[in-house]
Amino acid sequence: MSSSSSSSASASDDLALRIDRTVALLRGARRIVVFSGAGLSKASGIPTYRDADGLWASQNALKFSHAEDLARDPGGFTKFWAQRLSLIETASPNPGHLALAQLQRLRPATRLITQNVDGLLGKAGGQDVLELHGSLRRWRCDHCGNRSGPWPFHRCLRCGSHARPDVVMFGEMLNPGVLLDAQVAAQESDLFLVVGSTTIVYPAAELPKLAMARGARLVTLNIEPLPHLDDAAAVVLRGASEDLLPQLLAGMAGD
Numbered sequence: 001m002s003s004s005s006s007s008s009a010s011a012s013d014d015l016a017l018r019i020d021r022t023v024a025l026l027r028g029a030r031r032i033v034v035f036s037g038a039g040l041s042k043a044s045g046i047p048t049y050r051d052a053d054g055l056w057a058s059q060n061a062l063k064f065s066h067a068e069d070l071a072r073d074p075g076g077f078t079k080f081w082a083q084r085l086s087l088i089e090t091a092s093p094n095p096g097h098l099a100l101a102q103l104q105r106l107r108p109a110t111r112l113i114t115q116n117v118d119g120l121l122g123k124a125g126g127q128d129v130l131e132l133h134g135s136l137r138r139w140r141c142d143h144c145g146n147r148s149g150p151w152p153f154h155r156c157l158r159c160g161s162h163a164r165p166d167v168v169m170f171g172e173m174l175n176p177g178v179l180l181d182a183q184v185a186a187q188e189s190d191l192f193l194v195v196g197s198t199t200i201v202y203p204a205a206e207l208p209k210l211a212m213a214r215g216a217r218l219v220t221l222n223i224e225p226l227p228h229l230d231d232a233a234a235v236v237l238r239g240a241s242e243d244l245l246p247q248l249l250a251g252m253a254g255d
């Protein structure tokens with residue numbers, strides 16, 4: 001459970017008490033930001049990058065994870081990503097996604113920021129989701145800028161060039177507009193909730209710190225400890241997001 005060095009969440013707190021404290025924070029907040037990562041989608045059958053059986057375990061993943069790989073081997077590239085897309089197309093939102101969409105309906109100022117490219121938050125009813133790494137459900141053409149697919153045969157319907165998924169690949173920059181929106185949302189938030197993300201890579205590591213620098217309270221909800229964040233958190237929730245998020249929403253909806 002919580003580390004002995006944590007001053008804000010003592011080991012004697014039980015989970016129910018932590019949930020109550022989080023519900024109170026959510027109720028008192030005016031601008032909530034929820035930052036989610038792969039842990040949120042795991043219960044929907046989306047493998048995480050780091051799992052042994054994960055998306056990146058195969059040799060093909062290494063061959064097709066950079067944007068230049070499209071020019072090197074267009075056929076292999078589109079085949080690899082089409083397989084990933086079909087995996088995601090059959091996935092459904094889990095109770096964690098649905099709870100976050102419900103939170104946004106209860107508190108419309110809530111911003112949802114995610115590292116996930118599966119589009120499941122939007123499918124659950126989430127509005128204006130800030131997808132830092134893009135979406136596998138959208139394809140685009142780097143030749144003419146067309147962005148609407150997926151297209152049949154993975155070729156742009158406008159110019160016929162090989163299309164690519166509209167996700168941020170290794171060696172590519174994040175979409176600067178999406179990143180700026182996420183930074184502003186973090187700075188304007190008064191409660192920042194991390195869900196299912198190790199928050200180690202940029203910009204995930206930066207956003208909670210931006211929020212806290214402006215006085216936001218932090219809540220971490222993750223299976224594993226987050227040593228670099230948990231000590232600064234007002235509440236640490238350890239567990240699966242598909243279990244804990246519905247409990248938080250049940251607490252907010254009830255009186």
Ligand SMILES: [Zn+2]
Nearest residue numbers: 141144156159
């Ligand atoms: Zn095109």
